[in-house]
Amino acid sequence: MGLSKLLSVCSEYGIEHDIKYNSTKSNVMIFSCKKLKDIHISNLLLNGETLPRVSKYKYLGRIITDDLCDNDDISRKYRRIYTQGNALIRKCYICTESVKYTLFKSYCTSLYTCQLWCCYRAESMRKLCVAYNNVFRFLCNESRDCSASYMFVSRGLPTCKMLIRQFFYSFLTCIAKSGNAILQSIMNSDALYTSPLCRHWQKMLYVYSY
Template sequence: MVLLSPSVKALRRLLSICESYASSHGLQYNVKKSEYMIFKAAGKRPEMPPLDVPVICLNGAPLQRVFSFKYLGHYLTDDLKDHLDIERERRALAVRSNMLARRFACCSNQVKITLFKAFCQSFYTSSLWFNCTQKSLSALRVQYNNGFRALLKLPRFCSASKMFAEARTDGFHAIIRKRTASLVNRMRSSSNGILKMFVGKPDSPMHKHINKLMIMGSLIA
């Protein structure tokens, strides 16, 4: 369960509603598993020191402040950057690709390619990666390329575009573009007015992001 509010006062009000509901239904929130995070606002005044942040309590017990947390498998940070989540995916990709190369070394290339598509192309929540540097994305791209090379036992410095073309497999940037375009299409067809608002304006951050991805893909191609 996640609560979002523009101020500490509003958050306390939301928590009081939760406490009342839990009390009337014989429930109790686990304070040890509850925490809060203050998102940094760009262009605003410097963040208050941790000691100056008003105490936020649940059932009379103060909540712990965190600077990042994992929600539905996706890492959120107080600066709204995606480097931590990209690193999570890079590490997971390394584990999966090494597992495939080790366990299925004797299989045919077609079987290996099929397994690679199933286990190494998910890039979970990659469509949400918006605030990140090229360095963090490049690290994931290199891991993706090297995993494919290792699985098919290709030379370390062979052309990535050539090996994916010959294997009829999407490269890293093609997957990112498809994932992002799929998210935009789902948001446009959603009945939720808030989601439609994010993609309804041509100058919205979502449009700028997907346009950047398309331009990047054309330059690489």
């Protein structure tokens, strides 16, 4: 189905069910391979107004780009860690150690949608881990040269990569236990082994020895 036809169907569906689509809040993003990047795409209309074409859009808290890379979303997260971490360091420096740990877990360990990160530069993930380590280091008045792994493990907290693996495992467990027919079809199909996202999950969760 073409894009114009799809928008027409959506418009008819909205009229039938009394749904009003806001053209000022709607955008068009086109995902295309490199071989078709120069192809001309006609303007798309909704309620008689031309929809703007964007290469990046924030949807439900996640940044989506037309090249399907996750670098911008990871950048969003480590900037947020620095913002919230600096506020904790400034306001809670006199708190006890246990209170600092609780605040850090509450404000800096929620890596929302990290389960969907599979296409990114190593530098982006390195910056995320550095932000995670630095905030906790300054919050607990640790020296810059202290071991990040020891700093977290000695306090019973996960390192950044451990935290991401925990999110991966919890997400996969929820999918495996779900009774949704669509999810079960995906879990029982070849997509579990061939999709880039699933291959990334396996790479992060399992170590193969030969």
